Amino acid sequence: MTTPAPVRVAAVDLGATSGRVMAGVVGPDRLDLAEASRFPNGGVSVRGSVYWDVLGLFRGALAGIREVAATGDLHGIGVDSWAVDYGLLDRDGVLLGNPYSHRDRRTDGVAAAVLAEVDAAELYGVTGLQQLPFSTLYQLVAARGTAALESAQTLLLVPDLLDYWLTGEIGAERTNASTTQIYDVVRREWSHRIAGRLGLPWSILPALRDPGTVVGGLLPEVAAELGVTTEVPVIAVGSHDTASAVVGVPFESPRAAYISSGTWSLVGLELDAPVLTEEARLADFTNEGGVDGTIRFLRNVMGLWVLSESVRWWAATGAPADLPALLAGAARVAGGIVVDIDDPRLLPVGTASDPMPARVVALAAESGQELDADPVAIARCILDSLALAYRRHLRTAAQLAGHPVEVVHVVGGGSHNELLCQLTADACGLPVLAGPGEAAALGNVLVQARTLGADLPDLAAMRALIRATHELRRYRPGEGPAPLDWDRAEARLRG
Known part of the structure; x- marks a missing residue:
């Protein structure tokens, strides 16, 4: 019986103050992680509002993935980030402006207004989420009547947006969708009822996918920039970090x-x-x-x-x-x-x-x-x-x-x-x-590795490998x- 060959993947892990791309190698009794690149992140204040430089993040992600590909095999790519923030696409698939940061003050007072329309117990019974003043739901309510929301065809959370730019495929990974306060935690689907009650365009919410799903292969122009083939898959990991x-x-x-x-x-x-x-x-x-x-x-x-x-x-x-x-x-x-x-x-x-x-x-x-x-x-x-x-x-x-x-x-x-x-x-x-200090990157790598055929049938096996390889x-x-x-x-x- 032959021993499975190790898989080597790029884990894009985006935090609120920095992003990094990690090269992960998974094999029998092996779980290696090495930083390929790191780049700064942070809110950008413009005329009193706070945004994310999401194009800069994508540029940093591409540079890091290119470094992983230049230093060895590349079998897969996965992206995770913080939750709730999103970009809006128009009908041509073009981003309608920089995504707002959840630290922007546009949601001040919005939660109280929403809870005057939807009972707090009802909202919790559907979404199961604590009251945070900056959820995706509250951000969308704050955006009601804006040109961007009225023009939007699709909403993509930050990691799904990067996956889209890598592959051209639109979708929403469930772990991050569950943070939006528009997701039914029992039915594991979007709550169109909550969105509709608040006058939100629920049609902009994309189809859901599970962690471990292959999103798609790389777009030809992206593959050429990275120096790899279009067959390298982008894999939906637990995209909420x-x-x-x-x-x-x-x-x-x-x-x-x-x-x-x-x-x-x-x-x-x-x-x-x-x-x-x-x-x-x-x-x-x-x-x-x-x-x-x-x-x-x-x-x-x-x-x-x-x-x-x-x-x-x-x-x-x-x-x-x-x-x-x-x-x-x-x-x-x-x-x-x-x-x-x-x-x-x-x-x-x-x-x-x-x-x-x-x-x-x-x-x-x-x-x-x-x-x-x-x-x-x-x-x-x-x-x-x-x-x-x-x-x-x-x-x-x-x-x-x-x-x-x-x-x-x-x-x-x-x-x-x-x-x-x-x-x-x-x-x-x-x-x-x-x-481990790099738990999010390790979780990203392990979910990719299982999708690519590593002998990691469940979470217990993944965690046993971490215990065996990390102090x-x-x-x-x-x-x-x-x-x-x-x-x-x-x-x-x-x-």
């Missing part, structure tokens, strides 16, 4: 939770069915589609965005902004000052009159806490606040789902933040297994800096 990241969580116990830690933190459980109870709705938990029909029962947390935006401001104003030095200093200072890291005032991009560090200091003052404006003190406050939010939401998730938790997996960029991982173990009173770091409660009284911190925050 968290869906790919959860594939990359190396669960070692069924009683486990995950935190996908990056610009956003996604805190939750992997389940077989959605939890659509009134208690789950009031707790603001979300049910998003996962690979192989699973459900990501989770809570969105503001995440390391608050720290990265603070660092950006400090760097712009000449204050200390070296992140490793800030984290080292934060580990040495006394902690315990916390803010509500989910406060919506922490969502927008900072401005000269309203910088992120000042917002954190002001939020602390609102609960009677005096936070020094020193960058180290603010960094420690942000990390303590994140750990406290993780504690709160993991306990709530376990209770709502009837799913006991004995270990917490932290994946994504935040898994490299040793102080945050230790604080998470301390706050939750549970061991934390950190890694995880374990953090135990009480092994880090002087422990905090987390109950007291929670009480102080809640007044």
Whole structure:
């Protein structure tokens, strides 16, 4: 019996602050990942609105894929990105303007207007999503009456848009579609009823496809630019980056939770069915589609965005902004000052009159806490606040789902933040297994590899391969800096 040849693929993984293309090789007892290229990303402000430079992202993706192809075989391409943001195509398939960023303020107040038209319990019962002010649904409602929406023939979420430019094929991958608040999480199809109730053109919603579906071969002009044949398939992966990241969580116990830690933190459980109870709705938990029909029962947390935006401001104003030095200093200072890291005032991009560090200091003052404006003190406050939010939401998730938790997996960029991982173990009173940092790219690669014939029949096999090939770091409660009284911190925050 011959051993299957390894497959080598390009994983395009787009984040809100950067994009990268990874070369992944999968074979028996082998899972290699190497960065081929990285390029910056971020919202572009024009006349008071915030957009994504999606053409720049496509250019960066092509350059990275070309590098993967130039350094070895290329058997497949997959794209994942953040959720909810979209581009509109006209009847000729041409993009109608740059996609808005979900951090744009055009959705301010829209959620309240929608909930005056559609009952919140009804909306949750169909979509299973927590109330976030920037969902695709709210963005579309904000766009009602605009020339772009009235001219649109098709809506494509960001990874589906890149897949379209690569292949010419139109469609919507389910894990990302499930984040839009226009998707029926039980029926696993678009909710034309919700769209119609709100006067939205549901005909612009494309046909759905599952992770692992071959989208199509490359367009001839794209293949020529990449130096490959048109037969290289583009494969729909878990195109919401968290869906790919959860594939990359190396669960070692069924009683486990995950935190996908990056610009956003996604805190939750992997389940077989959605939890659509009134208690789950009031707790603001979300049910998003996962690979192989699973459900990501989770809570969105503001995440390391608050720290990265603070660092950006400090760097712009000449204050200390070296992140490793800030984290080292934060580990040495006394902690315990916390803010509500989910406060919506922490969502927008900072401005000269309203910088992120000042917002954190002001939020602390609102609960009677005096936070020094020193960058180290603010960094420690942000990390303590994140750990406290993780504690709160993991306990709530376990209770709502009837799913006991004995270990917490932290994946994504935040898994490299040793102080945050230790604080998470301390706050939750549970061991934390950190890694892999590249969980989203690994999940992308593994779904592609299975489609291409690798012996990975299910998620368990994919995760076993990760455990066998990647080192995880374990953090135990009480092994880090002087422990905090987390109950007291929670009480102080809640007044």
